[in-house]
Amino acid sequence: MMRSLVSPDFLVKIDHRQCRRCKRCVQGCGFGALSFQDRVVPDNTRCVACQRCVAFCPEEAITVVRNPLAFKGNDYWTANDIKSIYKQAEAGGMLFTGMGNDRPYGSYFDRMVLDACQVTNPSIDPLREPMELRTYLGSKPNALEFVERAGGAGSGGPGADMAPLGATLATRLGPQVALETPIIFAAMSYGAISLQAHKALARAASLAGSLMNTGEGGLHKELYPYSDRIIVQVASGRFGVDQEYLDRGAAVEIKIGQGAKPGIGGHLPGEKVSQEVSQTRMIPEGSDALSPAPHHDIYSIEDLSQLIYALKEATRYSKPVGVKIAAVHNVAAIASGIARAGADFVYIDGFRGGTGAAPTMIRDNIGIPIEMAIAAVDDRLRLEGIRNQVTLVAAGGIRNSGDVAKAIALGADVVAIGTAALLAMGCHLCQKCNTGNCSWGIATQRPELTRRLETEEATERLVNLLRGWSLELKDFLGALGVNAIESLRGSRERLRGVGLNQVELDVLGIKPCGR
Amino acid sequence: MKGTFPRIPSGCSITGILNKKAKRFSGADVIRSIRLMHDRSNGLGGGFAGYGIYPQYKDHYAFHLLYTNEASQHDTEYFLEKNFVIDRCEPIPTRPHPRITDTPMLWRYFLRVKPYVVEQFSSSHNRELVKSADEADAEKNFVVSQVMEINQKIGGAFVASSGKNMGVFKGVGFPEDIGEFYRVEEYEGYMWTSHGRFPTNTPGWWGGAHPFTILDWSVVHNGEISSYGINRRYLEAFGYHCTLQTDTEVIAYLFDLLHRRQGLSLENTCLALAAPFWKEIDRYPEPKREAVTAIRQVYGSAMLNGPFSLVVGFTGGMIGITDRIKLRPLVCGQKDEVVYLSSEESAIREICPAPDRVWTIRAGEPIIVKLEEGVQP
Structure with a gap:
């Protein structure tokens, strides 16, 4: 009997000469794609390529590869489209997934480049000069109002002119x-x-x-x-x-x-x-x-x-x-x-x-x-x-x-x-x-x-x-x-x-x- | 002429002289001072701002205009006549100069705003952006809008200055030659600022020379505003259009917006434009910490970043300030009631050999010098 029209996305290859049968991979797989019957046996249909087993195998005996099983080449009907239809024909439900949109829409970030300074405005060395990233989350007014403080800054010479502020903040900012x-x-x-x-x-x-x-x-x-x-x-x-x-x-x-x-x-x-x-x-x-x-x-x-x-x-x-x-x-x-x-x-x-x-x-x-x-x-x-x-x-x-x-x-x-x-x-x-x-x-x-x-x-x-x-x-x-x-x-x-x-x-x- | 060139970065020399008793003195001094720093400019721009130079027309808006052709003059005058009474109109006096060529047509107008015009303007622009504290302020908002419109819409016309009892003389050439060309030594003012330009990439454009102005604000600037992009977008939201494609113009507009329109003191305006570092602000005692924190939170988009030293002129005073890590020089000097600001100490000593005091100003800390109390400009 046919198991399913949906072929596995990935193949788990175990190098049985390297494998020392510690079963860590079997325990590690959250998807139940690996079991142990004298030796590690993969169930390719369950593998999602999360690489947990690969990362934890002490002998580097596991590789996960994309299933090379090829549909006849078709630029319009992709393997993904075909498999999705098989899945839905079998189960009659909506397709579900996790994480973000993975379709090849491209990225505008990748089509933009930033500027840098040369000569006329010098670049600044962040190892030597302060660089400020502090940002405040919250609403800000368009302008601030200050009220004059009694005996504030006068104008009796350059020294007196330098007195900072000389007024009290009257605007109350919202929470930041x-x-x-x-x-x-x-x-x-x-x-x-x-x-x-x-x-x-x-x-x-x-x-x-x-x-x-x-x-x-x-x-x-x-x-x-x-x-x-x-x-x-x-x-x-x-x-x-x-x-x-x-x-x-x-x-x-x-x-x-x-x-x-x-x-x-x-x-x-x-x-x-x-x-x-x-x-x-x-x-x-x-x-x-x-x-x-x-x-x-x-x-x-x-x-x-x-x-x-x-x-x-x-x-x-x-x-x-x-x-x-x-x-x-x-x-x-x-x-x-x-x-x-x-x-x-x-x-x-x-x-x-x-x-x-x-x-x-x-x-x-x-x-x-x-x-x-x-x-x-x-x-x-x-x-x-x-x-x-x-x-x-x-x-x-x-x-x-x-x-x-x-x-x-x-x-x-x-x-x-x-x-x-x-x-x-x-x-x-x-x-x-x-x-x-x-x-x-x-x-x-x-x-x-x-x-x-x-x-x-x-x-x-x-x-x-x-x-x-x-x-x-x-x-x-x-x-x-x-x-x-x-x-x-x-x-x-x-x-x-x-x-x-x-x-x-x-x-x-x-x-x-x-x- | 306008908008055809990319933004032009530049190095430079700057000088400012203020007599705090408002005694008027000839422009000859400021020419000598800027001449000494010849090597800081490359002959592609120089200019002067004189304050108190038009005492006979001190209540008129003095518009200095550059025209590339007669049509632009015709259009501009037609435009001005709609809303202003032109009490006097004349070519700006110049003398032939061997090194100043390709001069545009240079005219000045002494203007009064026609009655009812401001009221009409204010009611048709009743958004918060043109809200003003009082009538005088509303008139100034109107004048700003007229300057923006000429610069933006009339091809070949450019407003060099638009303040009362002040004027800007600028062009392509070494600043001392520009000074001679405009006969700057024949004017007397209580304050002068000057600029010699070293653009790295420039067409010879008269509008691109400093000082940059709006109303009676004038700015001479050594450096480049690396934050120009956001400063410009910030200003656009308040009706300022940066048509001159030069970073310096945003500085004049920022002073106009923050000080005149939003009512921040000059000190606080400087705190917004050359803000202290957070690690300093965090150490301030209350309520100063809270106030300066709020200034940075609210005016972050107005902060000027990148190398600059500035002399900002306004009726009755001037401000010297550098960027907060002082990537450009600025020296202050004082002799009796005269205060000097310059890129180099030598340029101060050239005209004032024995100052009482000369000091290098600290990064990001403004020097705000005003006329003595009770002294009228």
Whole structure:
């Protein structure tokens, strides 16, 4: 009998001469792709190429290769299309996947280059001169007002003229969260990822002066010590939201949409709702956690405004309240509406943004690239004179510090990294987060898997990543001849396009290289 | 003429002289001072700003214009007549000079804003961006808009200066030659600033010479603003159009926006433009720490980054300031009631051999010098 029309994606090759039959690989595989019957026997159909077995084999006896099984060449019907149809014909369901859009749409980041100083404006050596990355998350007024102080600066000679200030600040700024680097961690919920991973993100954010984001899964008690470095999210399911949750956060984020699945809700299957998850999310153990597509109390912008102010009231205006949306066609107008609705920050998630689980078709076919979204939103807010009112957080496919620098030059204040943070913890981007079998102990709740993620080590790796990228950002600034991140922010003059057409250049607001 | 060239980076020499008792003195001194720094410029730009030079028209907006052709003059005058009363209009006096060639047509106009024009303007631009504190301020907003419109829309016309009782004389050439060409020594002012230019890549463009101005603000600048891209976008949101493709113009507009329109003191404006480092700010005592932190938070896009030393002139005073790691030189000197700012000490001693005091100013710390109290410019 035919097993299935769906052929395995990968083949696991065991070198039985090298293998000393320690069975570590068998235990290590979260997907059950390896078993032991006198010797290690792979089940290729289950292998996702997460490389756990490869990394832990003491004898380097395992290789995972792409299944060379070829369909007849067809540039239109790809192997992926064909296999997906076989799968759906067999099961009759929707295709599901994890992580971000992997389709070959290309990247605008890869079509932009940064400037550097030569001669007339000197570059600055970041090893010798201070380089400032500090960024404040929160709404700023357009102008400050000062009131004259009695006996302030006079004008009796150059010395007296130099007296600083001479007036008292009358404007009261809204709440601001200081970031020592403009890179924060994207929203990933406890439930989608393990408590170990969640804790590592929180500790790393705390050590690096950055922020982590709870996602919509509530805040576990073990993260309380780091709460001044945590954005607490309020999503359509309202899981884990109560007064204490809001009080614990450094900032509050209303999640409207997500780059990987704009316009649709979320679903954490009951098997992932362990006792701990159930307590943190405040739902019964083993029950499915369903996040509706829209917030059922938000059907228009004025409803959103009400929720923003309800959260501000609940937190006594002591912390920034922001809104996260997916980058969709009309993102600029939506962001403007959000700013006017009273948000202190707008978080925009591009179509490369990751997810713990999303329908593949949604992930791969909805949304726009974050580069375009940043440019459009920044332009629109400036045009309306409300750019200072919101901090613009950009996310969705930030792969390295070059992407960070370009996103900031386009106009983002802060970038958020999700996939990159997971990779730092050991993720191999096998895109099977939705199965809950993560062999690396990250996107799973199975205790035998989660316990292999050492929180200490993961924390250190995350801190290292932020440090490495921050050092590189300082190098970019030095090369650009500036010594503070705000001099790069929105400075599109320092970007040039390579191989972009005029319309794309116009939307990005940059010149082609050579001009 | 406009917009045809890419942005032009440049090195340079700068000088400023202020008599704090508002005694007027000839432009000859400032020419001598800038002449000494001949080697800091390369003959592709020089200029002067004189304050107090038009006492007989001190309440008029003195517009100095450069025209490349008669049509641009015709269009500009037609444009000006719509909204201004032109009380006097004449060519700017010059003398033939062997090293100053390809001169544009140089005219000056002494203008009063017609009644009702400002009111009309303010009501048709009632966005927050042109909101003004009082009537005088509203008139100035209107004048700024007119300068922007000429520079932006009338081909071949360029406003060199637009302030009251001040004027800018600039062009392509060594600054001392430009000074002789414009007969700068024949004017008397209580304050003079000057600039010698060393652009690394330039067409001979008269509009690209310093000082850059808006209203009575004038800026002479040695260096390059590496943050120009964001400074420019920031200013555009407030109705300033950077048409001159030279980084220095943003400085004049930033002073106009932050000090005149938003009401920041000169000290605080300087704190925004050449902000202290966070590690210094964190050590300030309260409430200074909170105030300076707020300035950086709110005015981050206005911060000038990259190498600069500046002399900024305004009615009744001048400011000397450098970038916060001082990548360009600036020296201050004082003799009795006269204060000097210059790229080089030698250029001060050239005209004031025995100053009471000469000192190098510190990175990012402004020297703000004003007329003595009670002294009218």
